[in-house]
Amino acid sequence: MQEVKKEQYSDVKVLIHHKETCCPTFVYSILEQTIPGVVYADDQSFLIGTSSGIYYVAGDERNQNVNECIVELHKKRAESKKRFTLYSPNRSWDSVIKTVLRDELNQMMRYALSQQISAKKAFQLPKGFTLKRINENIISTSTEFHKAYYEEYWGSVSNFLKNGFGFAVLYDNHVVSECTSIFLGGDHAEMDIYTSEEYRGMGFAYIAGIAFINDCLEKGVTPSWDCDVSNKSSIHLAKKLGFKISTKYSIFFKKSG
Structure with a gap:
């Protein structure tokens, strides 16, 4: 080849x-x-x-x-x-x-999940929490979607900031939950979501996800979601956000040790 x-x-x-x-x-x-x-x-x-x-x-x-x-x-x-x-x-x-x-x-x-939405969804942040578009400052303070993450998947932070997008929920300037585009192409934006352990179960991943999906609608991009078939919490959140399982496929990766 x-x-x-x-x-x-x-x-x-x-x-x-x-x-x-x-x-x-x-x-x-x-x-x-x-x-x-x-x-x-x-x-x-x-x-x-x-x-x-x-x-x-x-x-x-x-x-x-x-x-x-x-x-x-x-x-x-x-x-x-x-x-x-x-x-x-x-x-x-x-x-x-x-x-x-x-x-x-x-x-x-793994499952590939998809959705067909045409209208934005509303959400309400609890008092004291703010929603911001992911920027260089948020990346520098994030514990999950940090500089190394964007270097791995986007090649650099600057490339992500130029071509990708995402949203973060913050409390007292501390990143609580984030939804970012791990990949963007073919008019699709693949979502990656993370919530700090102490803030899980409080709906912040849903809020970050809705903000991301709403932005996709404005951009004319289709949000997509992939996860392992055993990841029940990810599947539950995806369905809550309006996704449905469309395809089941395999990935192969290096064995540990």
């Missing part, structure tokens, strides 16, 4: 859009050159990955070229002790990945 030049990313995007029904948001983030990444392709298959080591494979699973590329890429990432997470589009690919990597990776099932 050949590494695709950035000038040809738009062609790959068109092909994937027509062929794949369950394509992660980060794939479009790369193809639209919103975040750094790499694209390998031939006339049968694609392998697309972020700089942080999250990959998506698609196309003909019988293609030996892409299978060999997966093995070699995994080997290089493992030798340098770097992250390797591979998103699979379907069960056929699940079987191939397990075969070519000889069960060297853990398999985890």
Whole structure:
């Protein structure tokens, strides 16, 4: 397989859009050159990955070229002790990945949730709490969505501030809860939410999520939500925000130890 030049990313995007029904948001983030990444392709298959080591494979699973590329890429990432997470589009690919990597990776099932909303939802903050758009100052004081987080998923804080968005609930200038765009592409904004432990169960994740969704409506972007099938609290919050389970898929990641 050949590494695709950035000038040809738009062609790959068109092909994937027509062929794949369950394509992660980060794939479009790369193809639209919103975040750094790499694209390998031939006339049968694609392998697309972020700089942080999250990959998506698609196309003909019988293609030996892409299978060999997966093995070699995994080997290089493992030798340098770097992250390797591979998103699979379907069960056929699940079987191939397990075969070519000889069960060297853990398999985890995940849900992709989606929603179709047309009207903003209202919310009310308790007294003393404020809602702010995520900025450099909030990032510098956040315990979860901090500088390292945005460097991993966006390449830099400045790139996120330029192309991404999110909201934080604060109390006395302390970040209580946040909802940010972990990835943005293909007219979709994938949500990532975190609430400080001492403030959980008080509705702040819902407020941050609604603020994010409302902003998506203004931007003409569709919010999306992915989580592990065993993450009941995440699924519950997603459904409360109006999401419905649309697809079940697998990811493969490095085994611990």
